[in-house]
Amino acid sequence: MRENDCNSNPVFYYAIRTITMSGEDAPAQQQKAEDQKQETKTTEQPKAESKQESQPATEAPAASATATAAEKPPEEEVFTYRSLVLSGHGGYDKVKLQVKKGKPTPKNGEVLVRVKACGLNFADLMGRQGLYDRLPSPPVTPGMECSGVIEAVGEEVTDRKVGDRVLVLHRFGMWQEVVTVIAGHTFLMPEGMSFEEAAALPVNYVTAYMMLFEFGNLRPNQSVLVHMAAGGVGIAATQLCHTVKDVTVFGTASASKHEAISQGGVTHPIDYRTRDYVEEVRKINPKGLDIALDPLGGSDTHKAFNLLKPMGKLITYGAANMLTGQRKNLLAVAKTWYNQFSINALSLMHANKSVCGYHLGHLDDEPELISQVVAKLLELYGQGKIKPRVDSTWHFEQVGDAMRRMQERNNIGKVILLPEPKKEEPKKEEDKKEEKKEEPKKEENKKEEKQEEPKKE
Amino acid sequence: MRENDCNSNPVFYYAIRTITMSGEDAPAQQQKAEDQKQETKTTEQPKAESKQESQPATEAPAASATATAAEKPPEEEVFTYRSLVLSGHGGYDKVKLQVKKGKPTPKNGEVLVRVKACGLNFADLMGRQGLYDRLPSPPVTPGMECSGVIEAVGEEVTDRKVGDRVLVLHRFGMWQEVVTVIAGHTFLMPEGMSFEEAAALPVNYVTAYMMLFEFGNLRPNQSVLVHMAAGGVGIAATQLCHTVKDVTVFGTASASKHEAISQGGVTHPIDYRTRDYVEEVRKINPKGLDIALDPLGGSDTHKAFNLLKPMGKLITYGAANMLTGQRKNLLAVAKTWYNQFSINALSLMHANKSVCGYHLGHLDDEPELISQVVAKLLELYGQGKIKPRVDSTWHFEQVGDAMRRMQERNNIGKVILLPEPKKEEPKKEEDKKEEKKEEPKKEENKKEEKQEEPKKE
Ligand SMILES: NC(=O)c1ccc[n+]([C@@H]2O[C@H](COP(=O)([O-])OP(=O)(O)OC[C@H]3O[C@@H](n4cnc5c(N)ncnc54)[C@H](OP(=O)(O)O)[C@@H]3O)[C@@H](O)[C@H]2O)c1
Ligand SMILES: NC(=O)c1ccc[n+]([C@@H]2O[C@H](COP(=O)([O-])OP(=O)(O)OC[C@H]3O[C@@H](n4cnc5c(N)ncnc54)[C@H](OP(=O)(O)O)[C@@H]3O)[C@@H](O)[C@H]2O)c1
Numbered sequence: 001m002r003e004n005d006c007n008s009n010p011v012f013y014y015a016i017r018t019i020t021m022s023g024e025d026a027p028a029q030q031q032k033a034e035d036q037k038q039e040t041k042t043t044e045q046p047k048a049e050s051k052q053e054s055q056p057a058t059e060a061p062a063a064s065a066t067a068t069a070a071e072k073p074p075e076e077e078v079f080t081y082r083s084l085v086l087s088g089h090g091g092y093d094k095v096k097l098q099v100k101k102g103k104p105t106p107k108n109g110e111v112l113v114r115v116k117a118c119g120l121n122f123a124d125l126m127g128r129q130g131l132y133d134r135l136p137s138p139p140v141t142p143g144m145e146c147s148g149v150i151e152a153v154g155e156e157v158t159d160r161k162v163g164d165r166v167l168v169l170h171r172f173g174m175w176q177e178v179v180t181v182i183a184g185h186t187f188l189m190p191e192g193m194s195f196e197e198a199a200a201l202p203v204n205y206v207t208a209y210m211m212l213f214e215f216g217n218l219r220p221n222q223s224v225l226v227h228m229a230a231g232g233v234g235i236a237a238t239q240l241c242h243t244v245k246d247v248t249v250f251g252t253a254s255a256s257k258h259e260a261i262s263q264g265g266v267t268h269p270i271d272y273r274t275r276d277y278v279e280e281v282r283k284i285n286p287k288g289l290d291i292a293l294d295p296l297g298g299s300d301t302h303k304a305f306n307l308l309k310p311m312g313k314l315i316t317y318g319a320a321n322m323l324t325g326q327r328k329n330l331l332a333v334a335k336t337w338y339n340q341f342s343i344n345a346l347s348l349m350h351a352n353k354s355v356c357g358y359h360l361g362h363l364d365d366e367p368e369l370i371s372q373v374v375a376k377l378l379e380l381y382g383q384g385k386i387k388p389r390v391d392s393t394w395h396f397e398q399v400g401d402a403m404r405r406m407q408e409r410n411n412i413g414k415v416i417l418l419p420e421p422k423k424e425e426p427k428k429e430e431d432k433k434e435e436k437k438e439e440p441k442k443e444e445n446k447k448e449e450k451q452e453e454p455k456k457e
Numbered sequence: 458m459r460e461n462d463c464n465s466n467p468v469f470y471y472a473i474r475t476i477t478m479s480g481e482d483a484p485a486q487q488q489k490a491e492d493q494k495q496e497t498k499t500t501e502q503p504k505a506e507s508k509q510e511s512q513p514a515t516e517a518p519a520a521s522a523t524a525t526a527a528e529k530p531p532e533e534e535v536f537t538y539r540s541l542v543l544s545g546h547g548g549y550d551k552v553k554l555q556v557k558k559g560k561p562t563p564k565n566g567e568v569l570v571r572v573k574a575c576g577l578n579f580a581d582l583m584g585r586q587g588l589y590d591r592l593p594s595p596p597v598t599p600g601m602e603c604s605g606v607i608e609a610v611g612e613e614v615t616d617r618k619v620g621d622r623v624l625v626l627h628r629f630g631m632w633q634e635v636v637t638v639i640a641g642h643t644f645l646m647p648e649g650m651s652f653e654e655a656a657a658l659p660v661n662y663v664t665a666y667m668m669l670f671e672f673g674n675l676r677p678n679q680s681v682l683v684h685m686a687a688g689g690v691g692i693a694a695t696q697l698c699h700t701v702k703d704v705t706v707f708g709t710a711s712a713s714k715h716e717a718i719s720q721g722g723v724t725h726p727i728d729y730r731t732r733d734y735v736e737e738v739r740k741i742n743p744k745g746l747d748i749a750l751d752p753l754g755g756s757d758t759h760k761a762f763n764l765l766k767p768m769g770k771l772i773t774y775g776a777a778n779m780l781t782g783q784r785k786n787l788l789a790v791a792k793t794w795y796n797q798f799s800i801n802a803l804s805l806m807h808a809n810k811s812v813c814g815y816h817l818g819h820l821d822d823e824p825e826l827i828s829q830v831v832a833k834l835l836e837l838y839g840q841g842k843i844k845p846r847v848d849s850t851w852h853f854e855q856v857g858d859a860m861r862r863m864q865e866r867n868n869i870g871k872v873i874l875l876p877e878p879k880k881e882e883p884k885k886e887e888d889k890k891e892e893k894k895e896e897p898k899k900e901e902n903k904k905e906e907k908q909e910e911p912k913k914e
């Protein structure tokens with residue numbers, strides 16, 4: 001079965017990946033994604049501080065690459081830029097920092113953006129393991145969102161100009177110092193928004209907004225279940241719930257984050273690791289929920305459906321249960337897939353319920369829809385009703401640790417990547433000790449670096 | 458498997474009915490519906506004009522029963538009332554007119570209503586064939602809605618009084634001259650509303666409203682597919698669509714009704730009997746629909762799903778395809794059931810679609826929800842934005858012909874039943890000729906009494 005078949009038969013997607021990739025470190029597939037337009041021929045090894053000369057050109061460990069285009073200019077003036085590249089499916093080390101040569105030129109309708117900040121999404125973790133169908137096969141640059149400044153505009157672009165500060169939403173390829181994208185995929189940043197905030201907004205807030213207001217039809221006095229309530233989408237959903245009067249938010253998260261999410265608007269935080277969240281919800285709302293957002297998949301989708309009141313809506317939008325550990329876990333994938341929720345017309349009718357599926361990655365062909373939603377979000381931002389929460393920022397060199405932070409369930413809010421190279425500060429004695437594990441630039445919550453495996457399901 | 462199991466496992470419902478009822482005239486089951494409270498011991502044979510003395514007491518043909526409680530009062534003053542009773546599953550003749558004895562007394566929280574008009578619903582046709590799970594087993598009085606005047610109130614009823622004109626929504630049992638119901642199932646009729654309109658409103662408008670506005674989240678500029686657009690729910694849905702700005706309505710109906718539904722607000726009438734409605738919709742809206750209402754079931758549910766745009770919503774609320782002909786057609790039932798739409802979470806996600814199931818009959822436990830919707834509907838009625846269209850009115854004696862009118866696809870709007878006996882007009886020569894087939898009181902569309910079988914699917 002070919003890639004295309006997988007896409008059109010999503011049911012089989014995960015199963016096929018499971019079968020065709022025998023191990024987590026399956027070799028990078030040859031097929032170059034047709035959409036990836038930047039010239040990548042010259043994957044030149046950046047001048048690294050720590051010398052690791054035996055690394056092949058495409059396999060420079062991210063942590064060691066701190067060279068910039070500005071550093072040591074070559075004799076002819078060659079434009080170079082830093083890019084994160086997924087070299088194959090597997091662990092954190094599969095995302096490599098590369099330096100690419102040759103300035104990308106925006107085509108008709110496109111703009112060139114100098115990237116200031118990028119968002120890390122859960123889908124990037126899935127993609128690294130070969131579990132995300134909207135990311136082309138490696139080698140490929142991940143990243144669905146970024147913010148930056150327009151540096152050049154292609155022909156026929158009338159509504160963007162050099163110098164515009166924009167946020168960008170694109171299927172993949174945004175983890176780069178410069179990117180070319182269709183002008184319609186960029187949105188002007190409002191006054192006072194930081195680049196980090198701008199990079200934290202598109203995926204999480206568009207997703208939360210469309211789920212709650214297009215499918216969910218959220219109205220006053222309703223109750224909503226938000227899983228991963230301290231995560232990117234979770235925080236966006238919580239804030240958006242409170243743009244409607246008297247909405248009750250049930251939010252699941254690891255216990256250490258409860259204070260933060262309560263302050264952020266979660267009415268009833270639930271520690272899903274030590275409690276049965278179904279019971280907890282029923283205790284408080286015996287009749288159930290109006291809306292249940294389901295990013296988990298597998299048996300949790302069934303639980304969400306059963307928790308709905310009559311006329312309630314389940315919105316399924318992820319399969320986080322497939323992800324356990326750094327590398328693909330076939331058992332978790334199979335279990336999630338096997339327990340997948342399925343329903344027929346009559347059962348749905350007799351239950352008076354709605355089941356919706358949401359996938360931003362499959363809304364490529366709906367730029368108008370997305371633009372309308374982004375416009376509304378920027379308005380809400382302007383009114384102070386929503387504000388992305390940045391958990392931590394990491395330089396491209398630190399991408400492995402950034403991913404680890406999310407995957408080990410330590411983030412509260414958005415994890416941001418910065419293309420600019422990490423500045424070498426004069427090393428203090430303490431710093432030297434933990435050379436292997438880099439620390440984020442800001443980090444608010446470093447208490448529990450080593451967490452036990454969660455008790456979900 | 459018991460009745461209760463069928464209800465809690467709706468998937469099996471139709472299949473079980475199919476298996477347990479070997480023929481369309483399966484004997485009336487003994488189990489008396491617990492909810493049916495009126496005293497029915499004395500199923501006295503009404504004094505019929507045409508003498509058919511060999512009929513058993515419970516099998517008086519509807520057309521022959523024209524006696525009233527007022528006629529020939531017995532020696533002791535016994536209160537009697539006319540009631541339609543489904544005596545067993547099968548053809549039109551299975552609904553019999555009976556006269557019951559003893560005045561029903563409203564219990565705590567109940568009211569006694571003198572019924573002026575009743576609605577005939579598609580579910581009553583299904584119920585007659587044993588295909589509607591919310592109607593208890595025969596003998597039972599069908600009818601989910603009526604209008605009338607309150608004649609007595611039980612204890613603890615504070616918001617209704619004798620003389621109030623009300624419309625009533627109740628699971629079954631409304632095809633009777635007097636009924637007792639929980640006060641909360643009655644709603645005050647607004648000024649200027651006729652009893653016929655009031656009986657035409659509850660089921661069709663509550664259904665259409667909840668589908669379009671609770672699940673469908675209908676908004677300006679959207680497009681909606683309405684099947685059976687000249688029927689009760691279809692006309693209600695069309696009118697409600699036009700309470701929102703610039704909504705496009707695609708409506709399927711038999712060709713003879715197109716003029717009427719165009720005038721009623723259907724933007725694009727489609728004759729589903731001679732055209733492929735999927736193609737017709739695609740021709741006009743290549744990208745598809747925002748909302749598809751599906752009262753048909755089987756393969757039509759799939760068609761509706763496929764016609765949706767991304768972020769589109771399918772609302773399935775019936776299985777009219779099961780009904781072909783006067784008696785249960787096992788093949789049609791099996792085919793509809795076999796082709797039943799079913800979907801899993803991943804497919805739904807990748808499609809960015811919503812599938813909702815709506816069944817008013819399963820919202821018994823949600824009186825508040827229903828009350829809110831009825832209140833909004835009465836407000837819209839007051840503003841002249843909705844107005845039930847009555848197709849025709851029939852006396853209880855004519856219930857068979859009333860059902861035939863709907864089942865043979867001749868109605869435009871609501872078919873209404875009147876408990877009051879048909880007045881004997883002095884017979885003219887013309888009338889005598891068609892004694893067998895009674896004519897409705899008003900009838901706007903008698904051109905095509907004999908229609909060929911539809912080409913649906
Ligand atoms: N369909 C779409 O268009 C779309 C778009 C965006 C995101 N999503 C989905 O939304 C969900 C949230 O995405 P996000 O980017 O905002 O990430 P996120 O919520 O920031 O993800 C990290 C957090 O999720 C929780 N978590 C639950 N199960 C986990 C697991 N198996 N592995 C690691 N962490 C887990 C952890 O917090 P706690 O332990 O505190 O709960 C962790 O801190 C994901 O399922 C993602 O696929 C879908
Ligand atoms: N789930 C719920 O809560 C709920 C509540 C109310 C109604 N409903 C459903 O909504 C639909 C409409 O109900 P309604 O009471 O308003 O009836 P209706 O539309 O007045 O039904 C009669 C009309 O339906 C059309 N039709 C299509 N297929 C048919 C078939 N197999 N047999 C006979 N007629 C057929 C015919 O018109 P054309 O040939 O002109 O199309 C006919 O004139 C039904 O499917 C019903 O079960 C569901």
